[in-house]
Amino acid sequence: MTKRPIPLIIVSVAFIAIGVGSLFKGVWPVVKGGTAIGSHELTDSLIVTVSGIVAVLSGVFMLRGANWARWLCIAWMAFHLVISLLHNPFELAIHAIMLVVLVLVLFWGRTSTYFHSGA
Numbered sequence: 001m002t003k004r005p006i007p008l009i010i011v012s013v014a015f016i017a018i019g020v021g022s023l024f025k026g027v028w029p030v031v032k033g034g035t036a037i038g039s040h041e042l043t044d045s046l047i048v049t050v051s052g053i054v055a056v057l058s059g060v061f062m063l064r065g066a067n068w069a070r071w072l073c074i075a076w077m078a079f080h081l082v083i084s085l086l087h088n089p090f091e092l093a094i095h096a097i098m099l100v101v102l103v104l105v106l107f108w109g110r111t112s113t114y115f116h117s118g119a
Contacts, residue, residue, distance in 0.1 A: 015059030022052030
């Protein structure tokens with residue numbers, strides 16, 4: 001069994017934490033009863049919840065060495081980059097930088113070897 005690279009552990013744990021936070025953020029308005037079925041807020045909550053689930057799945061399965069999970073992580077970040085086109089330029093720049101860093105961490109060096117070693 002190949003030892004997990006530290007950068008992979010950091011990215012995976014961060015995605016798990018971000019995902020759990022997104023789950024709470026998405027579910028909380030529904031739990032507290034402030035959103036009506038069919039409302040715009042309910043749609044937003046659903047999108048945030050699904051995003052959180054995807055982030056948690058990506059983080060957990062990257063730790064287990066699943067190659068598809070790192071692609072899911074990149075797709076998740078690319079999705080956020082596209083969404084940030086609708087926001088201010090600062091958010092766009094931050095998401096672009098984060099995407100580049102993720103690609104470098106997940107597809108270069110020891111981390112890439114870890115995924116190809118059948119971990």
